[in-house]
Amino acid sequence: MSKVENAQRYVGAPQPAPVKKDGPFFVMFWRSAVGKKWIMAVTGIMLIGFVFAHMLGNLKIFLSPSALDHYAEWLRTIGYPILPKTGVLWLMRLGLLSAVVLHIWAAASLTRMNRAARPTGYKSPREYVAADFAARTMRWTGIILTLFIVFHLLDLTWGQTGTTFDKDEVYNNIVNSFQRVPVAIAYIVANIAIAIHLYHGAWSMFQSLGINSPRFNPWRRGFAIGVASIIAVGNISIPLLVVTGVVK
């Protein structure tokens, strides 16, 4: 197709809304694709940090029931009695929730911006030159991750999935839940999807922050593989060892 024909294909196609080109720096940054990528990267770092710390805490299940239960109790009482009993925990929850909302919002806005910049869509089958499997499936692994969090909160925070539940007995709650084979399988599958999402996130956040010299690529790749594999192995080991009866 000639350049002229190609240009003619766009005549009459819906045009992207014009971007306002003035305003304070922060507002301009917020509206721009670069600003949204920064928001994705910074909130992504916060979320990876949470998932990593959460995994380390959960691995106390392999020490003893009381080690895990004491750890959960400590999380609820950080800063007490200087601060209210669950004050720090609620601050962390608020930070986490804001990061999740901003991360999803930035992802959706960037997708809209990309679509608006290319109104005719991609050829089918779409040609993926450099994008690997993890990059192409970010939206799907992100949706699995979000659904997982909803189920996970119902299951182990609120005890609403039909097992015996006591909020002070975290060890028993986990064992009761993961002894159900379909639940253990769902946790394992979801954590594989989460690891794939984290792998691409940990790789591309450097690009978003402008650290994309080819010199760093082997280091970035190693970092992304390392983070995703450690989190995958740590998280999957728990449902796997409970459902196989090693942890009772």
Ligand code: HEM
């Ligand atoms: C097999 C792996 C996992 C286990 C065994 C596990 C275990 C738990 C438990 C026991 C709680 C409740 C803690 C309490 O109320 O004291 C909890 C809460 C939570 N988990 Fe997980 N978790 C796992 C993986 C994940 C992953 C991969 C994510 C995120 C991607 C996640 C996100 C959360 C969140 C957001 C909460 C609520 C924290 C709060 O507000 O108190 N978990 N998890």
